[in-house]
Amino acid sequence: MxxxxxxxxxxxxxxxxxxGAKNEALQILCAVLLTPEKVTINNIPDIVDVNKLIMLLGNLGVNIQKNGPGSYTFQADDINLKYLESEQFKEEGRGLRGSIMIVGPLLARFGKGYIPKPGGDKIGRRRLDTHFEGFIKLGAKFRYNREDYFYGVEAEKLHGTYMLLDEASVTGTANIVMAAVLAEGTTTIYNAACEPYLQQLCKMLNRMGAKISGVGSNLLTIEGVEKLGGTDHRMLxxxxxxxxxxxxxxxxxxxxxxxxxxxxxxxxxxxxxxxxxxxxxxxxxxxxxxxxxxxxxxxxxxxxxxxxxxxxxxxxxxxxxxxxxxxxxxxxxxxxxxxxxxxxxxxxxxxxxxxxxxxxxxxxxxxxxxxxxxxxxxxxxxxxxxxxxxxxxxxxxxxxxxxxxxxxxxxxxxxxxxxxxxxxxxxxxxxxxxx
Missing domain, CATH: 3.65.10.10 (Enolpyruvate transferase domain)
Structure with a gap:
């Protein structure tokens, strides 16, 4: 210690x-899973939580290249989905609360996303219901293994829908947005979080080819697209x-x-x-x-x-x-x-x-x-x-x-x-x- x-x-x-902003980094890094093309991110903070997430992405099969201090290029063109069911993932995912945000991109692109109950600060209850209720409304099936605290969502295809979030959860909104960008049809999210880091995520996704409107408000409209491309992004x-x-x-x-x-x-x-x-x-x-x-x-x-x-x-x-x-x-x-x-x-x-x-x-x-x-x-x-x-x-x-x-x-x-x-x-x- x-x-x-x-x-x-x-x-x-x-x-x-x-x-660079820690809370933005945890969202932006998960978004690299949405495309097989290269995504370069600058001003990434060199801190424990962010480095843990970068390591987790690497273990998931993301090709990671360090360009210099705070600058990385990610390419998720060869994802190892078997890692999600390994004991190693259960251990590594549990140590970081931000790991929950890999679920939305994985569900959108590969039809399934798993996560162990995440850790993080001992500052009181921080529910995950908003995340999973959003995925269910998009058409995913939810399962939870109580013995090893393991969550999972699966769907052959996600479908756009209207949803009113029960709380303006930042990570919940980010996760649902990342799932909805590749869903079929239009998704409307009311009571969405609208903080600057969430706006940064939406702007980055739009540069990658997503169609998100209402950025900066608590009402987001997302027209699903078939695929996303690469981009460069600098964090606040x-x-x-x-x-x-x-x-x-x-x-x-x-x-x-x-x-x-x-x-x-x-x-x-x-x-x-x-x-x-x-x-x-x-x-x-x-x-x-x-x-x-x-x-x-x-x-x-x-x-x-x-x-x-x-x-x-x-x-x-x-x-x-x-x-x-x-x-x-x-x-x-x-x-x-x-x-x-x-x-x-x-x-x-x-x-x-x-x-x-x-x-x-x-x-x-x-x-x-x-x-x-x-x-x-x-x-x-x-x-x-x-x-x-x-x-x-x-x-x-x-x-x-x-x-x-x-x-x-x-x-x-x-x-x-x-x-x-x-x-x-x-x-x-x-x-x-x-x-």
């Missing part, structure tokens, strides 16, 4: 480049990492520039941090955060009531940044209620912040009230264990702002979502060592 040793309380300075910067660096700058009173952030795809993220009192300036396509020498003050609502920050499907505020917002609020002037609606276990890491001296009341599994210190009482260094990717980066930010030397164990969780994070933080002045 890897460990970070962090000497906190130092100001950082400089610029940092966000990696990771908005969760961008939010993480904004939070880091505020907590350490540092002057930071976050480069090439694709401002138009950030949605509410800049405004939510501004509500916490953080100054964010747009400079071209960069974000500039000045050093907050006098701290930052949370805005109340116009009637004076306490600010609530809650997550919601896009274009609402992403749940992946609520952990960061919560940590940032511990040193603000004022109070805020954090309402994590979408996952019921994601706030359980606050006990570690309370141990560091933060004033947080965990109201229930979904809500936490944070009373800010206004930097009058610095967080204290401690030893902690990272429970998931986003809590891990939040604890790392807390440690970088704290007084003394902190230790974070189980940093494999952080490595799942953040590329070479210790090297990149040292480049802007952080005192962090990987043990």
């Amino acid at each position: 890897g460990t970070f040793k962090i000497e906190g309380g130092h100001q950082l300075k400089g610029s940092i480049q966000p990696q 910067p990771d908005m969760i990492e961008i939010g993480s660096w904004i939070g880091l700058a505020a907590m350490t009173k540092s002057e930071l520039t976050i480069k090439n952030v694709s401002w138009d795809d950030l949605g509410q993220i800049p405004d939510v941090f501004r509500k916490l009192g953080i100054t964010i300036e747009r400079k071209g396509d960069d974000i500039y955060v000045p050093a907050h020498a006098d701290g930052y003050e949370i805005q109340n609502y116009i009637d004076g009531s306490i600010l609530t920050i809650a997550d919601a499907p896009w274009p609402g505020f992403t749940p992946d940044l609520l952990s960061i917002v919560l940590v940032v609020a511990t040193q603000a002037r004022g109070s805020v209620l954090i309402h994590q609606k979408m996952f019921e276990s994601r706030l359980f890491f606050v006990d570690k912040l309370i141990d560091m001296g933060a004033k947080i009341i965990l109201c229930d599994p979904h809500r936490a009230s944070v009373i800010g210190h206004d930097f009058k009482s610095q967080l204290k260094a401690t030893t902690m264990v990272s429970p998931d990717i986003r809590a891990g980066i939040s604890l790392l930010i807390a440690a970088l702002s704290a007084k003394g030397t902190s230790t974070i164990h189980n940093i494999e969780q952080i490595d799942r979502g953040y590329e070479n994070i210790d090297e990149r933080l040292r480049a802007i002045g952080a005192k962090i060592v990987r043990l």
Whole structure:
């Protein structure tokens, strides 16, 4: 189990480049299974979860060529479907939640798709019903082996249909879209997820020859085509990492520039941090955060009531940044209620912040009230264990702002979502060592 040793309380300075988007990568990589032609993808993040999926594609028979840092060419012209029923696949597929999105492309192109019950973060229940209900509506037969938690869908031919999703699941929408592009007839998906990464997937599929309209809305119309071709694609910067660096700058009173952030795809993220009192300036396509020498003050609502920050499907505020917002609020002037609606276990890491001296009341599994210190009482260094990717980066930010030397164990969780994070933080002045 890897460990970070962090000497906190130092100001950082400089610029940092966000990696390619993890959540986009998991969708885009699965889409290479839809065509026998070459697909080149750029700005792929070098992180554990993405590398696991690339390895899984290779084992499935996809020819993979690395062109350079973050750039790969994939060609799925000789797929080994027997691998899907092997013990090796059951083991490898189980270790990555994003592996669920190979099912839609495999079902569309080869008439069958299998997956073991995926793993991933322990942040609460994340149902797969939306995925499989969509496949069933397209004409697939579903089966589930309870003994080894193995899911399967099969169909001789998929047929377009109308469906109203029970939740605006991002991975569910992506999976159904990838199945529907090769279905016979027209598929209409209402209550579809519409976040930028899903839009990126749809635009890429359209370049490959798909006919998807309504991209960016919650109503997608897909006219099925017989086949798809190759394409080149560049992934967006990771908005969760961008939010993480904004939070880091505020907590350490540092002057930071976050480069090439694709401002138009950030949605509410800049405004939510501004509500916490953080100054964010747009400079071209960069974000500039000045050093907050006098701290930052949370805005109340116009009637004076306490600010609530809650997550919601896009274009609402992403749940992946609520952990960061919560940590940032511990040193603000004022109070805020954090309402994590979408996952019921994601706030359980606050006990570690309370141990560091933060004033947080965990109201229930979904809500936490944070009373800010206004930097009058610095967080204290401690030893902690990272429970998931986003809590891990939040604890790392807390440690970088704290007084003394902190230790974070189980940093494999952080490595799942953040590329070479210790090297990149040292480049802007952080005192962090990987043990």
